[in-house]
Amino acid sequence: MDEFSELLATKLEFVDLFVSIGRLGRSLGVHLLLASQRLDESRVHKVEGHLSYRLALRTFSSMESRSVIGVASAYELPSAPGNGFLKVDTTNLVRFKDAYVSGPVPEALSEADQSAQQVGAVQEITAFGLRQQGELLTARTAERLEADRLGRSPAAGDPVPGQSPDSRQQSAETLLEVLIGRLEEAGPPARQV
Known part of the structure; x- marks a missing residue:
């Protein structure tokens, strides 16, 4: 749940609902994943015992970092997007760097998907990485910073600075949607309740 x-x-009675989900949900394989820009400790203390892990991206103060993960480490993270910490228990704190997966599917992936559907087609293995998207990501970051400075939110269809509208990727799927599509049939089926 985002911005819990x-x-x-606004709805303080939801605390009891979250506590119930946290208490009963574990036996059903349901876990709480609560997200917030600012953590209000006075409101979440009842739910805290039912959270099995915590994620913290860069915080604005060491006090915010301590309230989320117990140490000031999240405040000391570099300002580059995607750096964070995962706290899985009281002693383990793991630093991570996430990847951008909400962008359009690069043309190379789209062509590979189409050729893989041909009968008997041999697909070339491509190294995983985001190098192909580096320039696009840099341009999007610049666009977001400019939009923040002007006090507006960039629209999804806005042209990326330095990129002509004709050269924009027209794929409707994002990298995340492609990944989920490929993983849907992998692994054992989910436990039925």
């Missing part, structure tokens, strides 16, 4: 602190500020 805001939800609790």
Whole structure:
């Protein structure tokens, strides 16, 4: 649930619902994943015992970092997007770097998907990485910074600075959607409740 602190500020009775989900959900394979820009500790103390892990991206103060993961490490992270910490228990704190997966599918992936559907086609293995998207990501970051400076939110269809509208990727699928599509049939089926 995104911005659960805001939800609790307006609907305090949801705390009991979250506690019930946390208590009963584990036996059913349901876990709480609560997200918030600012953690209001006074409102979440009842739910805290039912959270099995915590994620913290870069925080604005060492105090915010301590309230989320117990140490000031999240405040000391580099300002580059995607750096964070995962706290899985009281002693283990794992630093991570996430990847951008909400962008359009690169043309190379789209062609590979089409050729893989041909009968008997041999598909070339491509090294995983985001190098192909580096320039696009840099341009999008610049666009977001400019939009923040002007006080507006960039629209999904806005042209990326330095990229002509004709050269923009027209794929409707994102990298994440392609990944999920490929993983749907992998692994054992989910436990039925």
